[in-house]
Structure formats: C-alpha cells, structure tokens
Amino acid sequence: MNNSRIKANAALLGTAIIWGGAFVVQRNGMDSLGPFMFSSIRMFLGAIALIPVIMITDARNRKSPDPVNIDNKKDVIIGGTAAGIVYFIAANLQQVGLVSVDAGKTAFITALYILLVPIIGVFLKHKITKLNWIGAVIGVAGLYFLCIKNGFSIARGDFIVLVGSLFWAFHILTIDHFTDRVTSAKLIAAQSIVAGILSLIAALATETSTWEGIVAAIPNLLYSGVLSAGVAFTLQAAGQKHANATTASIILSTESLFGAICGFLLLHEVMTGRELFGCALMLAAIVISQLPSGGRK
Numbered sequence: 390m391n392n393s394r395i396k397a398n399a400a401l402l403g404t405a406i407i408w409g410g411a412f413v414v415q416r417n418g419m420d421s422l423g424p425f426m427f428s429s430i431r432m433f434l435g436a437i438a439l440i441p442v443i444m445i446t447d448a449r450n451r452k453s454p455d456p457v458n459i460d461n462k463k464d465v466i467i468g469g470t471a472a473g474i475v476y477f478i479a480a481n482l483q484q485v486g487l488v489s490v491d492a493g494k495t496a497f498i499t500a501l502y503i504l505l506v507p508i509i510g511v512f513l514k515h516k517i518t519k520l521n522w523i524g525a526v527i528g529v530a531g532l533y534f535l536c537i538k539n540g541f542s543i544a545r546g547d548f549i550v551l552v553g554s555l556f557w558a559f560h561i562l563t564i565d566h567f568t569d570r571v572t573s574a575k576l577i578a579a580q581s582i583v584a585g586i587l588s589l590i591a592a593l594a595t596e597t598s599t600w601e602g603i604v605a606a607i608p609n610l611l612y613s614g615v616l617s618a619g620v621a622f623t624l625q626a627a628g629q630k631h632a633n634a635t636t637a638s639i640i641l642s643t644e645s646l647f648g649a650i651c652g653f654l655l656l657h658e659v660m661t662g663r664e665l666f667g668c669a670l671m672l673a674a675i676v677i678s679q680l681p682s683g684g685r686k
Contacts, residue, residue: 393631394631394632396631397627397628397629397630397631397632397637398628398632398636398640399628400624400625400627400628401624401625401628401629401632401636401637401640401641402640402643403621403624404621404622404624404625404628404641404644405640405641405642405643405644405647406647407616407617407620407621407624408617408621408641408644408647408648409496409643409644409645409646409647409648409649409650409651410612410617410647410648410651411612411613411616411617411648412487412492412493412495412496412648412651412652413492413648413651413652413655413656414608414609414612414613414617415427415431415483415484415487415492415609415613416487416491416492416495416656417609417656418431418606418609418610418613419484419487419488420605420606421601421602421603421605421606422598422602422603422605422606423592423595423596423597423598424481424484424485424487424488424596425481425484425588425589425591425592425595425596426588426589426592426596426598426602426603427484427606427609427610427613428477428480428481428484428584428585428588428592429585429586429588429589429591429592430585430603430606430610430614431610431613431614431617431618432476432480432581432582432584432585432588432614432618433581433582433585433614434610434611434613434614434615434618434619435577435578435581435614435615435617435618435619435622436578436579436581436582436585436618437614437619438614438615438618438619438620439574439577439578439581439618439619439622439623440578442574442619442623443572443574443575443578446572446574461570461571464567464570464571465571465575465576465579466579467567468566468567468570468571468576468579468580469571469575469576469578469579469580469582469583470579470583471563471567472560472563472564472567472576472579472580472583473579473580473581473582473583473584473587474583474584474587475556475559475560475563476560476580476581476583476584477583477584477587477588478553478556479553479556479557479559479560480553480584480588481588481591482549482550482552482553482556483495483499483550483553483557485549486498486546486547486549486550486553487546487550488546489544489545489546490544490546490547490549490550491652491656491658491660492648492649492651492652492656492658493648493649493650493651493652493653493658493660493668494535494547494550494649494652494658494660494664495550495648496644496645496646496647496648496649496652497531497535497645497648497649497667497668497671497672498532498535498536498547498550498551498554499550499553499554499557499645500554500642500644500645500671500672500675501528501532501551501554501671502554502555502557502558502560502561503638503642503675503678503679504521504524504525504528504674504675504678505554505555505558506558506561506562507521507678508521508525509558509559509562510562513562520677520678520680521678523677523678524674524675524676524677524678524679525674525678526674527670527671527673527674527677528670528671528674528675528678530670530674531666531667531668531669531670531671531672531673531674532551532667532671533667534663534664534666534667534670535547535663535664535667535668535671536548536551536667564576564580573622573626574622574623574626577618577622581618625641628640638679639675639676639679639680642672642675642676642679645668645671645672645675646672649668
C-alpha cells in the first residue's frame with residue numbers, strides 16, 4: 390500500500406471516529422436545548438467551518454493550469470436546496486430520536502442507510518450486486534434483534550431513527566446527483582444553510598430556547614458543528630480522492646462502531662445481549678454489502 394493510500398485511509402478513519410463521537414455530543418447537547426434549535430446552530434456552524442475550505446479550493450483552482458468551473462450559481466442554489474431539505478429531515482429525525490434512544494443504538498440504526506442506498510438505487514437504474522442483497526437481508530435480521538421487542542413491536546424512538554436512516558439514504562443519493570455540477574464544500578455549505586434555516590423555523594415554532602441553554606451547549610455545538618461537519622467532511626473528501634471506493638465505504642461504516650464505543654465510554658450506555666447481537670449482524674451486513682463482486686479484487 391503506497392503512502393498516499395495510507396494517508397487517505399487514515400483520513401477516512403478520522404472521519405468515522407469524529408462522526409461516531411458526534412452521536413454522544415448530539416445527545417448531550419439536548420440537556421439544555423431542544424432538538425431543532427441544537428440542529429439549527431450546529432448546521433450554521435458547519436457552514437461557517439467550510440468557508441476556509443471553499444476559499445482554499447477556489448484559490449487552488451484559479452492557480453491551476455486547467456481550472457475547472459463547475460460552480461454555476463444556479464446549480465449551487467438548486468443542489469443546496471434539494472440536499473438541504475433532505476438533510477433537514479434526516480438530521481432532525483435522528484436528533485429527535487436521540488431524546489429517547491441511546492447514542493450507540495442510534496449509530497447502528499442510522500448505519501442502515503448504507504444498505505438502503507443501493508436498494509433505492511435500483512429504482513434509479515443503478516446496479517445492485519448479490520452481495521448488496523445479502524447484506525440487506527443480514528441487515529434486516531440485525532435490525533430485528535436491535536429494535537424489535539416482544540410482541541413484534543418497535544419503540545417510538547427506534548422507529549423515528551429508522552425513518553431517519555431512510556432519509557440519510559436519500560441524502561446520499563441527492564449529494565451524488567449534484568457532485569458533478571458543484572464542488573463538495575460549496576454543496577455541503579449550501580445544504581447546511583438551508584437545513585439550518587428550516588431547523589430554526591421549526592425551533593421557533595415548537596421550542597422555547599434560552600441564551601443560558603445555548604451557552605451550556607457550546608462545547609457540544611462546536612464539536613458537532615465544526616468538527617463533525619467542517620473537519621470530518623473535509624477529511625472525507627480528501628480521503629476519497631486516493632482511497633479505493635470499497636475500502637472507503639467500509640472504513641466510513643465503522644462510524645456506527647465508534648458511536649457505540651463512545652456511548653459506552655462517555656455515557657455508560659450498556660446494550661442487552663440481544664441488542665449486541667443485532668449490532669454485530671448489522672456491522673457484518675454493512676461490510677458484506679460494500680465488498681466488490683464478480684471476481685474483482
């Protein structure tokens with residue numbers, strides 16, 4: 390493995406660790422803020438954190454002997470609005486779910502989006518492999534042990550996070566659709582602004598927030614806004630330039646594992662044996678679904 394590939398994989402692993410830890414700080418942040426206000430502030434912080442990345446990218450592009458101009462204002466607005474609406478729904482379903490669901494469990498349920506993306510892609514005429522289907526079946530089994538209780542019932546919080554994972558899958562497909570037209574940093578910043586505005590409207594309509602509550606949540610807001618959105622997205626973009634696509638997907642999927650570890654270490658969350666078995670099945674499903682098929686190495 391060459392040096393650039395090692396650095397790329399390290400960047401992707403750093404992304405997964407940061408995103409895993411974000412489940413804990415998102416849960417802690419709601420000790421003093423409602424879910425919509427917390428989402429709104431962290432989304433605006435994420436957009437601000439991406440400004441230096443956008444400036445550096447633009448400067449490099451201008452100095453390039455063959456500058457690439459894919460940032461049409463109309464595409465940035467349309468792409469940012471479309472992705473922002475889906476991001477608003479996905480992020481806030483996750484945030485609301487975290488009110489009653491442990492951070493580690495939320496991480497694994499959310500990770501289901503990795504299995505859903507190729508399945509939804511079938512309707513968009515994307516190719517889906519046998520391993521994708523096998524992973525999906527194992528993932529459903531894992532979800533059963535993780536969420537379904539006696540009498541075949543599912544807790545309200547688990548269901549909210551589960552629906553959120555569906556919208557995370559839609560979000561991935563939306564981003565994928567616009568990445569050839571708009572640079573990643575500008576698209577992510579635009580979507581964060583749109584989602585932040587929508588979250589702020591929802592917060593003002595349904596929640597009562599105080600300056601004291603915002604101040605108390607500052608450490609959690611900075612982590613989830615600056616680190617999770619700004620730094621992690623930058624590391625992801627840098628890593629995926631040199632990493633093998635399959636390897637990148639598998640490394641990023643460990644976000645759910647790090648979420649469970651952080652939940653255990655920082656929040657003292659403990660899952661039942663049944664839930665741990667479900668987590669193990671889902672992690673196996675994620676890895677299997679990302680493996681190449683057809684005899685390719």
